[in-house]
Amino acid sequence: MRIFGKGRHRPSASWRQATDRAFTLIGDGRYEDAGALLTRAADLEPWLSESWFNLALLHKFRHDWEQARAAGLRAVALLDRDTGAPDWWNVGISATALQDWPLARRAWQAYGLKVPGPPTDSGEPLGMDLGSAAVRLSPEGEAEVVWGRRLDPARIEVLSIPLPSSGRRWGEVVLHDGVPHGERSTAAGHTYPVFDEIELWAPSPVPTWVVLLEAATEADRDALEQLASDAGFAAEDWSSSVRLLCRMCSESRMPSDEGEGEHLDPHDHSEPGHPGPLGHRTDGQLWVPERECGVAAPASLVRGLLDGWVADSPESRDWRDLEEVC
Numbered sequence: 195m196r197i198f199g200k201g202r203h204r205p206s207a208s209w210r211q212a213t214d215r216a217f218t219l220i221g222d223g224r225y226e227d228a229g230a231l232l233t234r235a236a237d238l239e240p241w242l243s244e245s246w247f248n249l250a251l252l253h254k255f256r257h258d259w260e261q262a263r264a265a266g267l268r269a270v271a272l273l274d275r276d277t278g279a280p281d282w283w284n285v286g287i288s289a290t291a292l293q294d295w296p297l298a299r300r301a302w303q304a305y306g307l308k309v310p311g312p313p314t315d316s317g318e319p320l321g322m323d324l325g326s327a328a329v330r331l332s333p334e335g336e337a338e339v340v341w342g343r344r345l346d347p348a349r350i351e352v353l354s355i356p357l358p359s360s361g362r363r364w365g366e367v368v369l370h371d372g373v374p375h376g377e378r379s380t381a382a383g384h385t386y387p388v389f390d391e392i393e394l395w396a397p398s399p400v401p402t403w404v405v406l407l408e409a410a411t412e413a414d415r416d417a418l419e420q421l422a423s424d425a426g427f428a429a430e431d432w433s434s435s436v437r438l439l440c441r442m443c444s445e446s447r448m449p450s451d452e453g454e455g456e457h458l459d460p461h462d463h464s465e466p467g468h469p470g471p472l473g474h475r476t477d478g479q480l481w482v483p484e485r486e487c488g489v490a491a492p493a494s495l496v497r498g499l500l501d502g503w504v505a506d507s508p509e510s511r512d513w514r515d516l517e518e519v520c
Contacts, residue, residue, distance in 0.1 A: 205239050205242055205244070206238060206239065208238055209235050209238045209239045209242070209245070212231045212232070212234050212235040212238070213231070213232065213235050213244075213248060215231055216228040216229075216231035216232045216235070216248070216252075217248075219231070220252065220255065225252060225255060225256050228252055229249075229252055229256075232245075232248050232249050232252055233249070235248070236248075236249055241272065242272065243269045243270070243271075243272035243273050243274075243281060244269075245269075246265045246266070246268040246269035246272065246281075247265075247266070247269040247280070247281050247284070249261075249265040250262050250263075250265035250266040250269055250281070250284050250285075250288070251284065253265055253288075254284060254287060254288065254392070257291075257392070257393055259288045259291040259292050260292070262284065262287075262288035262291075263285065263288040263289060263292060263294065263297070266281060266284050266285035266288055267285060269281040269284075269285075270282055270285060270304070277304060277305060277306040278305060278306050279304075279305070280372070282301045282302075282304045282305040283301070283305055283347070283372045284372070285297065285301040286298050286301035286302050286305065286347060286348055287348045287369065287371070287372065287392070289301055290346065290348040290349060290369065290395075291348075291369055291392075291393075291395070293316075293318075295316055295317030295318045295319065296317045298317075298318075298319055298346070298348075299317060299319045302319060302322075302346070302347055305347075307322070307347060308322075309322060310322065310323075319346050320345075320346075322344075322345075322346050322347070324344035324345075324346070324347065325343075325344060325386075326341060326342070326343060326344070326386055327341075327342060327343075327344050327350060327386050327387050327388070327389060328340065328341055328342070328376075328378050328386055328387070328388040328389070329342050329350045329352065329368055329370050329388070329389050329390070329391055330375065330376075330388055330389065330390045330391060331352075331356055331360040331361075331362050331368070331391050332360050332361065332362075332391065333375075333390040333391060336359045336360065338356055338357055338359070338360045338362075339376075339378070339388055340352055340353075340354035340356050340360075340362075341353050341354045342354070342368075345367065347372065348369055348370060348372070349367050349368070349369060349370070349395055350367070350368055350370055350389065351365065351366070351367050352364060352365065352366050352367070352368065352398075353428070354430060354435075355402060355428055355429075355430040355432075355488035355489070355490050356402070356520075357432070357488070358402060358404070358519035358520040360520075361520065362394070362520075363397070363398040363400060363401070363402055363490065363520055364398060364400060364402065364427075364428050364490035365398035365400050365490065366394060366395075366396060366397055366398040367394075367395045367396040368391045368392070368393070368394055368395055369391070369392045369393050369394075369395040370389040370390060370391055370392055371389055371390045371391075371392055372389075373389075374387035374388055374389055375388055375389070375390055376388040398490075400427065400490050400491065400492060401490070401491075401492070401493065401518050401520065402488060402489070402490055402518070402519050402520035403488070403489040403490075403491065403496055403516055403517065403518050403519065404432075404486065404487070404488055404489075404515075404516075404517050404519050405486075405487050405489060405500065405513050405514070405515060405516045405517070406484060406485070406486060406487075406513065406514050406515045407431075407484070407485040407486075407487050407511070407512070407513050408483050408484060408485075408511065408512040408513070408514075409483055409485050409510070409511060410483055410509075410510035410511070411481065411510065412481060414507060414510050414511050415431050415485055415487075417503060417506065417507070417511075418487070418499075418500075418503045418511075419431070421499060421502065421503050422489060422490075422491060422499060425491070425495065425499060427489075427490050427491040427492075427495070427499075428489070428490040428491075429487055429488070429489045429490070429491075429499075430487065430488045430489075431485050431486075431487050432485075432486045432487060432488050433482070433484075433485045433486050433487070434485075493518070496516065497516065500513045500516070
């Protein structure tokens with residue numbers, strides 16, 4: 195049997211019953227009822243770090259960051275090990291949500307992560323160099339997995355252009371949970387975790403547009419993406435980058451889509467023969483000139499960007515039906 199706490203005592207049967215029932219209620223979305231039970235469990239066994247860890251989790255689910263931080267700090271005060279405890283990770287998430295940078299830095303270091311360099315003027319832990327990852331936006335709704343850059347263990351900057359249904363934009367920073375749900379692998383053999391979004395941390399002022407392109411070749415499409423990138427913004431060919439997956443597939447290890455042509459991915463639940471976000475596969479052709487493309491750029495720039503792209507090769511490029519969607 196597992197032994198809890200510094201005093202090496204076993205939790206009471208009442209504590210276990212209240213805790214088990216609380217997590218059943220959490221699974222049903224009944225956070226208020228679960229909170230009453232977890233508060234009772236903490237009153238029964240206040241010396242157990244698990245009592246406060248569970249309360250911190252509940253407050254995280256509710257996005258009550260002040261309470262999550264308070265409960266998390268009580269949990270870590272009762273730990274009997276120096277590094278690696280998930281209690282510290284939850285403290286780091288709540289501190290990041292509150293922009294309590296000294297505590298966030300302390301939490302990541304206590305977990306065992308290296309935070310390079312001295313604190314900035316604000317204390318924000320920068321330069322952790324955690325690389326790329328994927329984040330699942332709106333995990334409880336019309337979930338969408340997009341690529342991003344990890345700023346620290348709890349934040350990702352979105353580098354894909356999300357579909358308008360997600361309500362998210364390119365360049366936004368989202369707070370994410372610590373446990374990955376799924377992976378994405380590339381043809382080069384690299385594997386990246388998929389984290390679930392908790393909430394929007396920093397909005398982006400850059401709107402999302404959808405436009406229909408006529409691009410004779412992949413090189414024509416690539417030229418628009420490069421032109422947008424050079425301008426400091428983004429364009430993404432949704433016709434080839436979007437797949438519709440069931441939840442089970444999305445939360446498993448999935449190959450990322452690379453290239454065109456006939457895709458025989460058994461996990462792809464989109465409709466073959468439909469270009470755009472509702473169709474990942476083509477009918478066997480190597481290239482379909484009509485592309486549905488997302489563009490992240492200011493209103494003052496987007497038409498000039500598209501016109502400049504066409505002007506570079508008017509015989510093989512055109513665009514129409516530009517619409518702001520998010």
